[in-house]
Amino acid sequence: MMTEKDDHPGGEFDLIARYFTSLAGPGAYGLADDAACLTPASDGKRQVISTDTIVENVHFLPDDPPDLIARKALRVNISDCAAMGARPVSYLLNLTLPPQRGKMFLEKFSAGLAADQRAYNLNLIGGDTTRTNGPLVISVTMIGEVPADHLLTRGGARPGDAIWVTGAIGSSWLGLQALTGKIDHLDDVFAARYRCPEPRPHVIPPGVATSCLDISDGLIQDAGHIASQSQVIMALSAADIPLPGKLPPPLQRKYFEALVTGGDDYELLFTAPETATATATILDASQRAAVPITRIGTVKPGPAATQLLDEMGAPYQLTRGGWQHF
Ligand SMILES: Nc1ncnc2c1ncn2[C@@H]1O[C@H](COP(=O)(O)OP(=O)(O)OP(=O)(O)O)[C@@H](O)[C@H]1O
Ligand SMILES: Cc1ncc(C[n+]2csc(CCOP(=O)(O)O)c2C)c(N)n1
Ligand SMILES: [Mg+2]
Incomplete structure (x- = not known):
């Protein structure tokens, strides 16, 4: 069986450069520095931050197409931003990859990210990549913005609404x-x-x-x-x-x-x-x-x-x- 090492001969940094750097946005330093650096929302806007993890066999099925797994990981977070009334802007991507998820998987997975970056006008600003012998786990942290007076929460429902x-x-x-x-x-x-x-x-x-x-x-x-x-x-x-x-x-x-x-x-x-x-x-x-x-x-x-x-x-x-x- 092809191992991750065979499939990613350049290692972790080559993998990031190959599949994710082209998705990087402003403040990401090309995914090559220690952290991203963002300009805080201004002009009466508030920043909204949410994170959601999806796990193979818990949130998606092992045979689901890799591009759709990527899009699901983004979309469940876009949904949390929408629930706060916010527009999603940029995201961090934490990937935990089992050995059988190699080159073919990552090509399709990153194409799925690219498609939804275009559809929702998003940028990748960082993340982390680790390896496991367990299931595929994808964690996205989404940063969005909302005009302060349009922020929605769960706490404002009133009798009669x-x-x-x-x-x-x-x-x-x-x-x-x-x-x-x-x-x-x-x-x-x-x-x-x-x-x-x-x-x-x-x-x-x-x-x-x-x-x-x-x-x-x-x-x-x-x-x-x-x-x-x-x-x-x-x-x-x-x-x-x-x-x-x-x-x-x-x-x-x-x-x-x-x-x-x-x-x-x-x-x-x-x-x-x-x-x-x-x-x-x-x-x-x-x-x-x-x-x-x-x-x-x-x-x-x-x-x-x-x-x-x-x-x-x-x-x-x-x-x-x-x-x-x-
Ligand atoms: N490990 C954790 N540490 C800190 N806060 C957490 C942790 N897990 C959940 N929360 C917080 O608890 C609240 C509810 O989390 P939950 O993941 O159930 O969100 P949700 O929006 O109800 O569901 P979903 O995750 O499906 O969007 C959120 O505000 C979330 O930030
Ligand atoms: C394979 C498979 N089995 C079951 C389900 C159903 N399911 C899993 S987690 C969840 C709530 C949202 O997750 P969270 O609360 O972690 O955000 C639901 C409805 C699924 N999606 N895939
Ligand atoms: Mg939610």
Whole structure:
């Protein structure tokens, strides 16, 4: 079997120069110094920093195409920036490579990074490369910026606010089921979405949302984070949750619980005042971005909790809320 040493005869520094230096941006010193040096955001802007790791067999499958693994690593972080209302700008890349991930892998992987750098106007500013006999691990730290008065957090939801969500919920979970042979005859769009999420930067109109997060662990569990950070009840109407249109309605019903708790959605869940102006602004933004934004509930006063209600207003009993690593 080809070892990493055979495959990267120039060692770690040659590997960085070969695959990553062309991706480097301002302040990165060509990925050849001890650290990057950035000019802090100015003109009333704030810096937003988030980090997220993806692990083979935990967040992606070993056979996923290398360019899409790269794009997923970037996109889950772009999604966290979007959840703060921020525009992603530059990123650090920490790679832990097993021996079988050699030249072919890195060529495709770096092409995936390049494609999303172009798509999202990003620069690589540094990172770290190590070797393991364990699984492939990719960690990205994303730095973004946001005008100070457009920063979004999980803590601003107020009783009476409307609850909105972008896109549809459950597509990635369906993709994982298709790719692992657990559900047959599903549309290919689901596997594509699992492998390459579609984060939603620039979709929520600035100045309208009172709180926001991105859904990574499952809609129900993640709604609970807004509930606890804002000290409110997130009352969700089950019938209003947008489910994937390409899933036939009988399967939407059959898999409802898994769809709303499965995670990997990278859609935005946010709250906004229930005024005609805010509603019109949101629906207009949805049209302009060609991304559905659907009202799925109302914020209520009370101790932090998520309620999922059926059409009669009765609570839905779920066996779980979402993904937990531990
Ligand atoms: N090891 C850690 N050290 C410091 N802070 C951490 C650590 N792990 C998580 N956090 C912080 O805890 C909060 C929740 O982390 P988590 O990774 O669950 O983020 P999330 O946005 O809810 O989910 P996702 O990682 O899928 O985007 C974040 O503010 C994160 O910075
Ligand atoms: C192979 C495979 N098995 C299971 C899943 C599901 N999954 C893993 S981590 C996670 C939450 C987000 O991660 P984190 O909280 O670490 O950001 C979810 C929904 C997957 N994506 N791939
Ligand atoms: Mg998040």
